[in-house]
Every structure is written in C-alpha cells, then in structure tokens.
Amino acid sequence: MSRWIELPQLAAIRMTGSDAGAFAQAQFTADSATISDQFWHPLAWCDPKGRVLSFMLANRSHAGIDLIVPAVQLDFMANRLPVYAIGRQVSFEPTANVRGTFAPQSSDASLAFDPARALSVAPADPCPEHAAASNWRYHDLRCALPWLQPDTAGRHLPQSLGLEPLGAISYDKGCYPGQEIIARVHYLGRSRYRTVALRLDQIAEIAANSAVYAGERKAGNWLWGTRWTQVTLGLAVVDDALQPEANLTVETASGRISGQVTPVDQLC
Incomplete structure (x- = not known):
C-alpha cells in the first residue's frame, strides 16, 4: 500500500525561471531565502491593503519553486500571479496532484511546522484514494492553517489569520504588497x-x-x-x-x- 495520501482539497503551482526567487521575494510575506527543498514553508500573498489573497506552502527544488494552494483557488492564482511578473523571467504552471504522508522519509520535504508530515507534488509511487485524507484535514486544523476560499480571500490581515506564530511573515525582507500596513500592525498596534x-x-x-x-x-x-x-x-x-x-x-x-x-x- 502506498504511504502517500491523495489530497484533492489542495493543488500546486510551479514557478520556474531565473527570476522565480526574486518574484517570490517581491510578492510574498516570507523571506524567499528561507524556502528550501527540505521543508514546506508557510507564506501568504496579500493585496496592497495587506489583506491575504491566499495562504500557501512553498518548497524549492531543482525544478523551481512549488506553491501549494487550496484547490478552489488554483485558477485564480494561476491567472493572477503572472499579471505581476511582467518583465521577469518566471512562468507559472499547475503541476501534479498534491499528496501527503504521515510517514515521511529522510528524502521527503516535511512541513516546517509539523515535521511528522510531508507533502509532494510528484511522488514516485502510485497513490490510490485513501480514507486518511480526512485525517489530513484534521491535522491541518490542529496546526491552525488558515486555508482560504474565494469568499474569504482579501478579507483578513496576516496577523488576524495567525500567520505570525506559523513563521509565515518576515519583517526584515523589504517590500511586498501590503507590507507597510502589515508592519504597522506589528510594530505600532495589534489586529482587532x-x-x-x-x-x-x-x-x-x-x-x-x-x-x-x-x-x-x-x-x-x-x-x-x-x-x-x-x-x-x-x-x-x-x-x-x-x-x-x-x-x-x-x-x-x-x-x-x-x-x-x-x-x-x-x-x-
């Protein structure tokens, strides 16, 4: 039996090109230098008002940077991200189905905040439907992962979604959409x-x-x-x-x- 679980609630976008890292640095809340091939790192993409458009997990590989997003946001993200990539050598492509495991091996990319689980967008072995998929949702809740849907996108600040404890926000990396508002909440006030x-x-x-x-x-x-x-x-x-x-x-x-x-x- 495969140790991988099909996760139909999630989807993936692969960013490729020489400017993929620079694009991630300029657009997302986390420092792109922290995105490695060993872990899936939490981050977010915000609008200019600092509201989160999508919460994501990112992993860097030889093929590029993979972004895991809610499946219901795949089309939105795949169409919207390229609008902000004009002039950069970066492309965006939906990739294989997302799969997870509760039995990660040393070669797997585990979750940065939950190393007992790992994710993959291209596992080597077949992956049938698995009853444990519902258990994966439960563990995402236990980690307080704020997966968004179209009706909740663009409504909440990162701090309101609990992204600081997850390590999904960098206050040292420089500008990205909504950065001034997000930093002001962090340094001068608090989210309501x-x-x-x-x-x-x-x-x-x-x-x-x-x-x-x-x-x-x-x-x-x-x-x-x-x-x-x-x-x-x-x-x-x-x-x-x-x-x-x-x-x-x-x-x-x-x-x-x-x-x-x-x-x-x-x-x-």
Missing part, C-alpha cells in the same frame, strides 16, 4: 481579530465566510472546517475581545448551530 478553533455540536455544511455570533452580536466569520466523528471542527476569524472558550453560534443554510472556542490541541 484573531483566528480561533471551533468545535460545533453537530455535523453541518458551513459555507466559507458564514457569520459567527456571540449571542446576537456578530463576532466574526467562518474560514473552513471538516467533519470529525459526530461533530464539526473548524477555524474562524473572530473579535479579539472574545473570551477564551466562549460559546458561539455559526450560521448555516438551515439555521444557527452552537459551538465553543476550543484550543487547537484539544479539538477532539
């Missing part, structure tokens, strides 16, 4: 919102950006989630003044369902 994990009392389909309420007051918005046994686990961006372990409700097509803010390491 933060990302929290929610444990909801039942299984539910929740649309990205659905409203989250504390009582009758809107307290934030849903990012993404997954079913886990008989509950729903997910991430939401909420008011920073919200009390730890607060009781909340989340809007769904059939009405609000209740849940609680839960530390990520206690999601189940």
Whole structure:
C-alpha cells in the first residue's frame, strides 16, 4: 500500500525561471531565502491593503519553486500571479496532484511546522484514494492553517489569520504588497481579530465566510472546517475581545448551530 495520501482539497503551482526567487521575494510575506527543498514553508500573498489573497506552502527544488494552494483557488492564482511578473523571467504552471504522508522519509520535504508530515507534488509511487485524507484535514486544523476560499480571500490581515506564530511573515525582507500596513500592525498596534478553533455540536455544511455570533452580536466569520466523528471542527476569524472558550453560534443554510472556542490541541 502506498504511504502517500491523495489530497484533492489542495493543488500546486510551479514557478520556474531565473527570476522565480526574486518574484517570490517581491510578492510574498516570507523571506524567499528561507524556502528550501527540505521543508514546506508557510507564506501568504496579500493585496496592497495587506489583506491575504491566499495562504500557501512553498518548497524549492531543482525544478523551481512549488506553491501549494487550496484547490478552489488554483485558477485564480494561476491567472493572477503572472499579471505581476511582467518583465521577469518566471512562468507559472499547475503541476501534479498534491499528496501527503504521515510517514515521511529522510528524502521527503516535511512541513516546517509539523515535521511528522510531508507533502509532494510528484511522488514516485502510485497513490490510490485513501480514507486518511480526512485525517489530513484534521491535522491541518490542529496546526491552525488558515486555508482560504474565494469568499474569504482579501478579507483578513496576516496577523488576524495567525500567520505570525506559523513563521509565515518576515519583517526584515523589504517590500511586498501590503507590507507597510502589515508592519504597522506589528510594530505600532495589534489586529482587532484573531483566528480561533471551533468545535460545533453537530455535523453541518458551513459555507466559507458564514457569520459567527456571540449571542446576537456578530463576532466574526467562518474560514473552513471538516467533519470529525459526530461533530464539526473548524477555524474562524473572530473579535479579539472574545473570551477564551466562549460559546458561539455559526450560521448555516438551515439555521444557527452552537459551538465553543476550543484550543487547537484539544479539538477532539
């Protein structure tokens, strides 16, 4: 049996060309010098207002720089990134399906923040569908990875999405889209919102950006989630003044369902 798990919720874009590193340095929140072939490094692409357009994982290889993005953002990213590459020797190409493993070997590129897992966009062995794919989503939640969708892109600052603890922001690398606003929040203030994990009392389909309420007051918005046994686990961006372990409700097509803010390491 293959040790690799097909991850259809993720997709990859490969940047190639002599200016791929310079492009990454000029556009993304992390220092491109930290992107290596040994790890998948977290970073983000922001708009000029500092709002995150996409959260990504990056790895450098002999073929170029691979970017892993949510599958629902693949077309957007593949079409939008080249607009900012005019005059640079860099090209963008969607690559093979993304696959992960819970049994990384020394030659695999592990996650920088979770070395017990590794990712690949071109594994050598066949990779059938695997029931453990849902387990991968759960571990992404435990790492508080703020995967975005079209309805949540361009809405939140990196600090609101918890990108500082993940090591996805460099404050020393120089300019990139939104850099001044992001640095101002870091040095002179704080974000009014933060990302929290929610444990909801039942299984539910929740649309990205659905409203989250504390009582009758809107307290934030849903990012993404997954079913886990008989509950729903997910991430939401909420008011920073919200009390730890607060009781909340989340809007769904059939009405609000209740849940609680839960530390990520206690999601189940």
